[in-house]
Amino acid sequence: MNLRMIGWSHHEAKLDVRQMLVFDPAQTAHALGAWQQRFPQSELVLVSTCNRVELYSACKDENRLPTADALIDAILSYHNLSREQYAECLSTFSQREVVQHIYRVAASLESMVVGEPQILAQVKEAYQCAQQAGTTGPLLHDVFQTALHTAKRITSETSLHKHRVSIPSVAIAELASCVFESFDGKYVLILGAGEMAEETLRYLRDAGSPEIHVVNRHEERGRQVAKNWGGDFHRWEDLWDQLARADLVISTTSAEEPIVSTEAFAEHVEPRRHQRPLFILDLAVPRDFSPGVGQALGIYLYSLDDLTQACQRNEAARAAELPAAEKIITEEADRYFANAHYRATGPVISELRRGMHEPKNAELSRLFNKLPELDDHARQEIEQFADRLVNKMLHPPLESLRDASQNGTHHGLLDALRRLFQLED
Amino acid sequence: MDSGINMICFGACYAIALALELSGLWTRIRLRRVACLMVTAAGLVAHTWYLGKRVAELPAAPLASHHDWYLLAAWVLTTIYVGTLFYYPKKSLGVFLLPAILALVGAASLAATKPLASFEAPRVWGLVHGVFLMLGTVAVLLGFVAGLMYLMQSSRIKNKTLASGRLRLPSLEWLERANSRALGTATVLVGGGFITGILSRLAQQGDRGFVPWSDPVVLSLTAMMGWLIIAEVFRLIYPAARQGRKVAYLTIAAFVFLILVLAIMTFGGDSLHFKSETIGQAAPTAGGPT
Numbered sequence: 001m002n003l004r005m006i007g008w009s010h011h012e013a014k015l016d017v018r019q020m021l022v023f024d025p026a027q028t029a030h031a032l033g034a035w036q037q038r039f040p041q042s043e044l045v046l047v048s049t050c051n052r053v054e055l056y057s058a059c060k061d062e063n064r065l066p067t068a069d070a071l072i073d074a075i076l077s078y079h080n081l082s083r084e085q086y087a088e089c090l091s092t093f094s095q096r097e098v099v100q101h102i103y104r105v106a107a108s109l110e111s112m113v114v115g116e117p118q119i120l121a122q123v124k125e126a127y128q129c130a131q132q133a134g135t136t137g138p139l140l141h142d143v144f145q146t147a148l149h150t151a152k153r154i155t156s157e158t159s160l161h162k163h164r165v166s167i168p169s170v171a172i173a174e175l176a177s178c179v180f181e182s183f184d185g186k187y188v189l190i191l192g193a194g195e196m197a198e199e200t201l202r203y204l205r206d207a208g209s210p211e212i213h214v215v216n217r218h219e220e221r222g223r224q225v226a227k228n229w230g231g232d233f234h235r236w237e238d239l240w241d242q243l244a245r246a247d248l249v250i251s252t253t254s255a256e257e258p259i260v261s262t263e264a265f266a267e268h269v270e271p272r273r274h275q276r277p278l279f280i281l282d283l284a285v286p287r288d289f290s291p292g293v294g295q296a297l298g299i300y301l302y303s304l305d306d307l308t309q310a311c312q313r314n315e316a317a318r319a320a321e322l323p324a325a326e327k328i329i330t331e332e333a334d335r336y337f338a339n340a341h342y343r344a345t346g347p348v349i350s351e352l353r354r355g356m357h358e359p360k361n362a363e364l365s366r367l368f369n370k371l372p373e374l375d376d377h378a379r380q381e382i383e384q385f386a387d388r389l390v391n392k393m394l395h396p397p398l399e400s401l402r403d404a405s406q407n408g409t410h411h412g413l414l415d416a417l418r419r420l421f422q423l424e425d
Numbered sequence: 426m427d428s429g430i431n432m433i434c435f436g437a438c439y440a441i442a443l444a445l446e447l448s449g450l451w452t453r454i455r456l457r458r459v460a461c462l463m464v465t466a467a468g469l470v471a472h473t474w475y476l477g478k479r480v481a482e483l484p485a486a487p488l489a490s491h492h493d494w495y496l497l498a499a500w501v502l503t504t505i506y507v508g509t510l511f512y513y514p515k516k517s518l519g520v521f522l523l524p525a526i527l528a529l530v531g532a533a534s535l536a537a538t539k540p541l542a543s544f545e546a547p548r549v550w551g552l553v554h555g556v557f558l559m560l561g562t563v564a565v566l567l568g569f570v571a572g573l574m575y576l577m578q579s580s581r582i583k584n585k586t587l588a589s590g591r592l593r594l595p596s597l598e599w600l601e602r603a604n605s606r607a608l609g610t611a612t613v614l615v616g617g618g619f620i621t622g623i624l625s626r627l628a629q630q631g632d633r634g635f636v637p638w639s640d641p642v643v644l645s646l647t648a649m650m651g652w653l654i655i656a657e658v659f660r661l662i663y664p665a666a667r668q669g670r671k672v673a674y675l676t677i678a679a680f681v682f683l684i685l686v687l688a689i690m691t692f693g694g695d696s697l698h699f700k701s702e703t704i705g706q707a708a709p710t711a712g713g714p715t
Contacts, residue, residue: 276668
């Protein structure tokens with residue numbers, strides 16, 4: 001079992017760094033395909049979300065497992081980025097740390113908002129994407145499947161996820177409510193029509209009855225979202241008009257550059273607002289609004305990183321549940337490694353059984369040839385006796401092997417069994 | 426029989442309530458809000474008792490002197506504060522309202538307790554004049570407090586420091602609305618007080634009546650009312666002044682004028698309001714500052 005992970009997350013890397021490293025689904029598939037050729041013996045999964053970009057690798061042969069440097073280089077060279085700027089703020093894990101980390105990620109313990117539900121689906125999608133790209137195998141399959149199982153167990157056994165909490169919900173409940181007394185009748189502008197936009201709308205609807213307006217480059221998708229939420233769709237060309245009228249803007253586009261620059265905002269929007277307060281939640285990575293927009297009078301601009309404080313409060317409120325969640329993660333990681341080790345002992349156990357049963361069968365044949373007068377019932381009794389004897393003789397060493405594999409100390413025992421019973425390697 | 430209740434009783438209660446409110450900014454104290462409510466309620470009862478005692482002693486009270494006038498304004502503001510404890514229990518409004526209440530109580534301790542000049546004015550005019558200006562003062566104070574909170578909340582949101590403390594302020598929308606309403610209400614009430622003051626003056630002197638425009642209190646009050654009217658007109662014709670920080674600035678400016686008026690009223694010994702010392706003591710009537 002050889003595992004390695006390298007990645008950048010919101011804990012160490014600022015938004016400016018993460019937005020340079022992020023992969024969209026098409027890029028993920030393409031990158032995985034390219035890396036498969038570079039690391040042919042390895043299994044690979046890339047998890048890329050707003051808050052993290054992480055590359056997981058696994059290989060049966062320790063010598064062929066990609067080094068951390070090779071994995072870092074794979075990601076940076078894909079984006080044509082220099083190592084100096086990005087190598088300082090990354091995390092590298094190996095073996096058990098990798099398993100515990102992905103468990104924590106899937107259970108949202110590593111999320112900006114602890115307990116947010118989106119990350120589980122994102123981990124699932126990342127694994128499916130790797131499956132489609134053909135870069136997964138039995139090792140990472142086990143890791144990711146048990147990660148999903150652990151996340152579900154934490155959801156059901158703790159109240160960490162009791163209330164639906166995500167970045168949009170924190171943004172609406174803790175920040176937008178400082179600006180607006182109620183969301184009833186507020187002119188809410190949604191830029192982009194992705195999953196995050198819909199998640200935000202869900203919370204807005206719970207909080208009041210705002211007027212929803214959707215602006216999206218892709219008209220069909222934008223109209224669909226507007227229709228789903230009883231809002232109006234506006235073409236991309238109407239962006240400035242809509243910004244001039246809005247009370248609250250939630251931007252979640254996947255544009256690669258800011259769609260609203262400071263200069264454009266000052267020219268097209270600011271003069272028409274007369275300093276009327278506008279709260280902008282820029283939840284996109286990379287940013288949709290240039291940071292300078294937030295300097296304008298009456299404009300309150302929040303990006304993902306700005307939500308950190310609110311999220312930390314959220315995390316503190318759930319701190320009481322964290323020990324229980326951590327305990328589950330430790331249990332599941334122990335179980336995962338025990339199972340993995342036990343699976344590693346499989347070939348030796350099979351050899352051992354074969355080594356015992358073959359002489360048993362040979363001796364039984366010899367006995368039955370010598371005693372041809374035995375009837376079928378007597379033969380059956382003798383066969384059962386021989387089976388029970390072999391099984392009872394095998395039981396203590398197999399139990400010891402099982403115990404040793406639970407603790408991860410089975411390697412010495414395996415060697416001893418191989419030598420004692422002259423098993424094939 | 427002397428009940429022993431004096432200004433120190435309710436002043437101390439309000440000071441303890443303020444200390445409790447402030448303590449909430451640093452640490453979590455169980456039942457702090459309940460303790461705050463109980464202490465303020467106790468202060469309000471003592472405050473009411475004290476005003477009642479003043480009415481019993483001086484029939485024209487509680488608007489017969491500057492001292493009573495300040496205390497009545499503080500009483501109204503305290504009642505509003507108690508209301509906010511019920512309606513907005515999670516907001517730190519007391520941090521802003523209680524200092525204003527204590528300032529009014531402090532001003533009352535400095536202000537003269539002697540009856541205001543009546544100049545033989547009809548009692549009703551003096552009463553209406555005093556009530557208008559007292560309520561106008563409360564409105565300006567509320568606007569000032571709302572304006573301060575708006576600027577602070579706006580700054581906290583802008584600088585992304587909302588999570589750094591336990592100060593919980595109302596939303597900008599609520600504060601802006603409170604600001605606008607306080608400014609509009611103050612304009613009407615101060616305007617009403619100003620007009621009734623003139624009418625009172627004319628009524629007491631008949632055809633010989635004249636308005637002492639050069640009197641410091643009248644002059645400063647005229648300036649304040651002029652500012653309030655200008656602010657309202659400004660808000661009507663300039664859209665940006667109807668929302669956001671502009672409204673807060675307008676109410677804070679109104680507060681500066683109010684401080685000027687109150688300072689002259691309290692310390693301006695040569696104002697016509699103090700001439701009662703010589704001519705009005707025998708027959709005190711209700712009246713405000715003008």
